[in-house]
Amino acid sequence: MWFDVDPRSSVAIYRQLVDGVKEAVARGILETGEKLPSVRELAAQVTINPNTIAKAYQELEREGIIETLRGRGTFVAAHKPQKNLEEKEKAIKSMLEKIMVEAYYLQLDEKTLLALMEKTVQNWYRNREGV
Amino acid sequence: MWFDVDPRSSVAIYRQLVDGVKEAVARGILETGEKLPSVRELAAQVTINPNTIAKAYQELEREGIIETLRGRGTFVAAHKPQKNLEEKEKAIKSMLEKIMVEAYYLQLDEKTLLALMEKTVQNWYRNREGV
DNA sequence: TATGTGTACTATTTTATATAGTACACTCAT
């Protein structure tokens, strides 16, 4: 699978599914139009309840990541400009602040932290080239 | 208070407390040795159960953020080098990857994202100077 | 027509949170 689910995690299973698919799509591991496993099929693979898969798929559709075609299945949606840009930008800023807090306790200095960020960002865009 | 608690949030109250204190300490709003409100006092202020406050304080002590002195109260601990550096570094990297995913759906280009990061980091360290 | 799709139900169980109330050992000012 393009991600792994840990039933013992404190993070809800359906949330792990949602985040896993979002990340796989963002990384280009799942491509536009690609078919996802059916609810029952995926449930059997990961040995969790089909209802939980369905819940995750519904959340993903609500976010515009995937599309469901009645009787056909679920597919990776085209990468259209998202709504709620404001909200998402706030989310990014919020995550950055949490990183700052963690970095404080790690006693990372400004230079080191920036270097880590640059490396991560550059790595990301390099790996996405040609996808 | 140095943070606010939203009882209707999906984030557990005790977790909001933990994160709030951690951030306040990191920002220098709470200084080393400063006394935190007693469990009962804070519970009265925020109108939540004292047990919930206690749970948050115990988590914070476990993380080495605060110290409790028997019969005296809880205080902001000295900022000693933390254990689990490996784990925390992984946590930071993990948070950075989540940011990359969000940035993908926001269609932020590499340059813009790096600029936002630099701004956030510089702002942070500037505001912490002289604390 | 038969199979596979997502979806919608209801019911039940499990787990994490939060509340309520009581009690104990400790510290410190009086």
Added chain:
DNA sequence: ATGAGTGTACTATATAAAATAGTACACATA
């Protein structure tokens, strides 16, 4: 010494979210 204020431990209960189980329906397609 005494009493008020500290964190902590304990049991019990309530609430909400999450996950499971099972069934059923409308749709698409080979």
